[in-house]
Amino acid sequence: MADITELIHDYLRHNKKFPHVFCAGCGHGIVLGALIRSIHALGLSKDEVCIVAGIGCSGRIAAYVDFNTVHTTHGRALTFATGIKMANPKLKVITIMGDGDAMSIGGNHLIHAARRNIGVTALVLNNNIYGMTGGQCSATTPQGATTQTTPFGQMEKAFDIVTLAAAAGANGVYRGSTFHVNMLDRLVATAIERPGFNLVEIITPCHTQYGRKNKYKSAVDMFKWIKKNCVPKEKFDALPEADRGEKMPIGTFVEKDHKGLEQLYGELQARLNRPGRPVAEPEQPSAQHAEESRNIMNKEPK
Amino acid sequence: MTKKAKGQTEITIYPDWCKGCGICVEFCPAKVLALGRDGKARVARLDECINCGFCERHCPDFAIVVRGKGRKRRAPACAENGETPVDKE
Amino acid sequence: MAQKKSKQRKAVFALGNEAVVEGALLAGCSFYAGYPITPSSEIMEVMAARLPRSEDGVFIQMEDEIASMGAIIGASLAGRKAMTATSGPGFSLMQENLGFACMTEVPLVVVNVMRGGPSTGLPTSPAQGDVQQARWGTHGDHPVIVLSASDVRECLEMTITAFNFAEKYRTPVILLLDEITAHTREKIELPEPGELEIVGRSYPTVPPEWYKPYEDTMRGVSPMPPIGSGYRHHVTGLTHDVLGFPTQRPDEVKAIMERLFRKIDQFYPDIMLVEEYMTEDADIGVVAYGSVARSAELAIDMAREQGYKAGLIKLKTLFPFPKPFVNRLAARCSRIVVPEMNMGQMSREVKRVAARTTSIRTVNRIDGQIITPTQICKAITQG
Known part of the structure; x- marks a missing residue:
């Protein structure tokens, strides 16, 4: 087992200051390591990888790594990624989002990216909290947890990211943890390699904002919690309902082989532009079109 | 799993990069590492290292390098290199 | 064209x-x-x-x-x-x-x-x-x-x-x-x-390792390579330095913000597009844009028939506001009429530029109907 850290160093930006901004013991660095190892294992060149990140702690990951990187607006990473992938399908587009990013403000973009099966890999770094803004509850904060904005305990239920993505039609859905890094490397590599929309939820600790208020004083405490509660899916399924408690299954949840949207579009374009095919004038909206839409709109304005 | 040979490694910890989170110290299966007085990780029992790679994978700050004894820093392995570092304050 | x-x-x-x-x-x-x-x-x-x-x-x-x-x-x-x-x-x-x-x-x-x-x-x-x-x-x-x-x-x-x-x-x-x-x-x-003149993007001429994505240039516009072309760089909505990395250093922030403005400012003459209609001898001006400009053109003809020397500036560029053109019109006109389908959004700009030189009259309509030539003509002739 050598060459793990040195390999990572090769992919970091030499003109960025290190250590990075994350708190001591933050899982985001581990995710970055896993991402780099996965990309290296797949033999991708730095130029063909595009990292699109949202806002929040997770969004800061992009700046440190020497790929094409875009740090977008809050929650919109997937929309930018969709544009980049459609504009240049040869790129491997990977989005890095936090749970606030992907599930709250960008929830609509996430389910639509999954539905249209765009060939983008989404890493959702779930730390159950809004870390960068100071520890407010997020859509994945467990019920009962204490945060800055739920001082008396969270009353709302948390999203199950994996189930949501699967229901929205994602091609691949995975969950990994920052403690089970070997598995995480494998999941991330698979998610990048496979066609269509692939999502990896990554359980990562935030002891600074989440743990501190919920009986996990240090990073080590949080990692112990992850070690104890993240169990492989097969094991989890075998557990009786009563013993599951806080436990979360990790592993592969969905693996389908549908073509990505950019592939389907490419095929359509090739069909339409086949040489020898008579060039038909594209259909123009008829003269009455505006008039019709006007009439319809008068009845039911948007 | 066969028992791993001990003490076949050299461990370098970059004190500037280490933030002293203690993950490596807590979870090292051979208890090789410890937190120093400065709060940063240090190598306490090098001979016990079984080169499992846990600390390298779990160091969020990429501050631990574990190398086989006597091995040199290898050439960059990524698919594209030839970077000229740009100076920046 | x-x-x-x-x-x-x-x-x-x-x-x-x-x-x-x-x-x-x-x-x-x-x-x-x-x-x-x-x-x-x-x-x-x-x-x-x-x-x-x-x-x-x-x-x-x-x-x-x-x-x-x-x-x-x-x-x-x-x-x-x-x-x-x-x-x-x-x-x-x-x-x-x-x-x-x-x-x-x-x-x-x-x-x-x-x-x-x-x-x-x-x-x-x-x-x-x-x-x-x-x-x-x-x-x-x-x-x-x-x-x-x-x-x-x-x-x-x-x-x-x-x-x-x-x-x-x-x-x-x-x-x-x-x-x-x-x-x-x-x-x-x-x-x-x-x-047609079609303008393309400017691409960097330096090798990737020398490339600075937000470098200041004479034009104030940095070359922009597409993602995947070898010029790997960081794009962020945070205020950034010339390399594209977030910065809060006042000198770097000032430099990039000023360049953002300068790259447009210094080309005002190229960007400000207007069409003038009968302004050579006009003593009553009209400033209009969009579909209202068509009504205004007809209104100028109508007013001219009645003996009023009216002239129109049709704004094709709204922002940066074509100040020199409106200034010139204001200098020769006793009043300027600004018809628009709002309560006075562009007339604000006209007033900012010309209120001291001439009097400004607005024609506003917000009932979802077009401003007719008659309406504008009335404003021209009845001051």
Whole structure:
């Protein structure tokens, strides 16, 4: 087992200051390591990888790594990624989002990216909290947890990211943890390699904002919690309902082989532009079109 | 799993990069590492290292390098290199 | 662009919205992302039929206008000439990512077909209520170019101009139409592809390791390589240094913010486009834009018949506001009439420039109806 850290160093930006901004013991660095190892294992060149990140702690990951990187607006990473992938399908587009990013403000973009099966890999770094803004509850904060904005305990239920993505039609859905890094490397590599929309939820600790208020004083405490509660899916399924408690299954949840949207579009374009095919004038909206839409709109304005 | 040979490694910890989170110290299966007085990780029992790679994978700050004894820093392995570092304050 | 009659040119009977598509395709637009909204939907529908038939055109319908903006920014970063079209409510949603495009200097074109507002307002009626929003809609201090078109031919021309400005100055360009312009069907001649000036993006000439993505240049515009071309760099909506990394250092922040403004400021004469009509001897001026400019042109004729020396400045560039032209008009006119389908958004600008020189009279209409030539003529003649 050598060459793990040195390999990572090769992919970091030499003109960025290190250590990075994350708190001591933050899982985001581990995710970055896993991402780099996965990309290296797949033999991708730095130029063909595009990292699109949202806002929040997770969004800061992009700046440190020497790929094409875009740090977008809050929650919109997937929309930018969709544009980049459609504009240049040869790129491997990977989005890095936090749970606030992907599930709250960008929830609509996430389910639509999954539905249209765009060939983008989404890493959702779930730390159950809004870390960068100071520890407010997020859509994945467990019920009962204490945060800055739920001082008396969270009353709302948390999203199950994996189930949501699967229901929205994602091609691949995975969950990994920052403690089970070997598995995480494998999941991330698979998610990048496979066609269509692939999502990896990554359980990562935030002891600074989440743990501190919920009986996990240090990073080590949080990692112990992850070690104890993240169990492989097969094991989890075998557990009786009563013993599951806080436990979360990790592993592969969905693996389908549908073509990505950019592939389907490419095929359509090739069909339409086949040489020898008579060039038909594209259909123009008829003269009455505006008039019709006007009439319809008068009845039911948007 | 066969028992791993001990003490076949050299461990370098970059004190500037280490933030002293203690993950490596807590979870090292051979208890090789410890937190120093400065709060940063240090190598306490090098001979016990079984080169499992846990600390390298779990160091969020990429501050631990574990190398086989006597091995040199290898050439960059990524698919594209030839970077000229740009100076920046 | 010269529009001489020639037999080679193809004539089409097109809606303003369709002319926008023709213009965009002539300008090299190969990416459209949008969300349906009246009265701009025809742009999207025609794009959906045309783009997949071209070699590399991409059309995608997104889940909302926020996503549409995100997608075209992504496409533009990947090297495409990209656009979207929308109307008031959608334009409001686009403001967030429009700011991102300003900050990261991403060339793109947004067509906003103005309808009555606020809120859902009058979906099928014209208005010009989004003028100041186009200039100041997204938060933070930022420069932006806003153009307008008054007839179908101009829809085509100004769309091309919008793409040229976007690429030349690395900035988002907003093209404001109104429902009347967008839904007027007129005969226009399509220019031949060769006869137009089409501006492309400037690419770096240095090797990737020397490339600084936000380096200051003479023009203030840094070269912009597409993602995947070897020039790996960081793009962020945070205020960044010349390398694209976030910074809070006052000297670096000042430098980039000033360059953002300077790259537009120093080319004002090239960007400010107006058309003057009978202003040589005018002593009563009219400043108008969009479909109202057509009414105004007729009103000038009517007023001239009655013996009033009226002249019109039709604004094709709304922002940066064509101050020198209005100044010149104000210097010779005893009063200036500003007709517009809002309660006085452009007349603010005219007043800012000319209130000390001359008196300014506004003609406002916000009932979802066009301002008629008679209305404007009345304002000219009855002062």
